Amino acid sequence: MQVLPVMVADMDAEWRPRHAQSINVLAGRKLQYVRLGHAVVLTFTGGAEVVIESTARLTGPHGRVDVEPGEHPSDALATLLGDVVRSVRTRDTGELELGFGSGAQLLVEVDAEFESWAVAGPGGVLVVCLAGGELAVWGDAPRP
Numbered sequence: 612m613q614v615l616p617v618m619v620a621d622m623d624a625e626w627r628p629r630h631a632q633s634i635n636v637l638a639g640r641k642l643q644y645v646r647l648g649h650a651v652v653l654t655f656t657g658g659a660e661v662v663i664e665s666t667a668r669l670t671g672p673h674g675r676v677d678v679e680p681g682e683h684p685s686d687a688l689a690t691l692l693g694d695v696v697r698s699v700r701t702r703d704t705g706e707l708e709l710g711f712g713s714g715a716q717l718l719v720e721v722d723a724e725f726e727s728w729a730v731a732g733p734g735g736v737l738v739v740c741l742a743g744g745e746l747a748v749w750g751d752a753p754r755p
Contacts, residue, residue: 636732637661637699637709642691647684655696658733661707663719665727671715691715699730705744 640655651663676687698710707719721744736750
């Protein structure tokens with residue numbers, strides 16, 4: 612039996628405009644685990660996670676690879692295991708950008724109809740990219 616992560620919205624979430632912002636809960640953390648499936652889950656040191664539910668583009672020394680969650684997702688993200696996050700931000704349009712110490716870049720795209728990605732960190736920090744790129748933020752995440 613496969614268990615899929617479920618996110619439940621709480622009415623205490625704060626809606627944030629689409630201004631580019633940093634998500635500091637990931638900076639300096641090492642990627643420890645990649646789980647592939649209908650959602651791709653990246654688990655980092657200190658309990659931080661990124662859940663990817665839309666197309667992501669990984670750009671590294673060997674070129675660009677599109678990673679799509681689903682029945683047969685690409686295992687290209689496994690090349691990032693052990694790599695450290697050097698930069699994290701959201702674009703004005705809602706995409707999530709992660710830069711790694713190796714020079715690799717991961718860009719998670721926005722879906723017009725569904726949640727695209729989520730970042731969960733220690734202390735209850737949760738940032739969810741809703742349909743169309745709007746961000747909902749719970750906990751002590753940085754303000755734009």
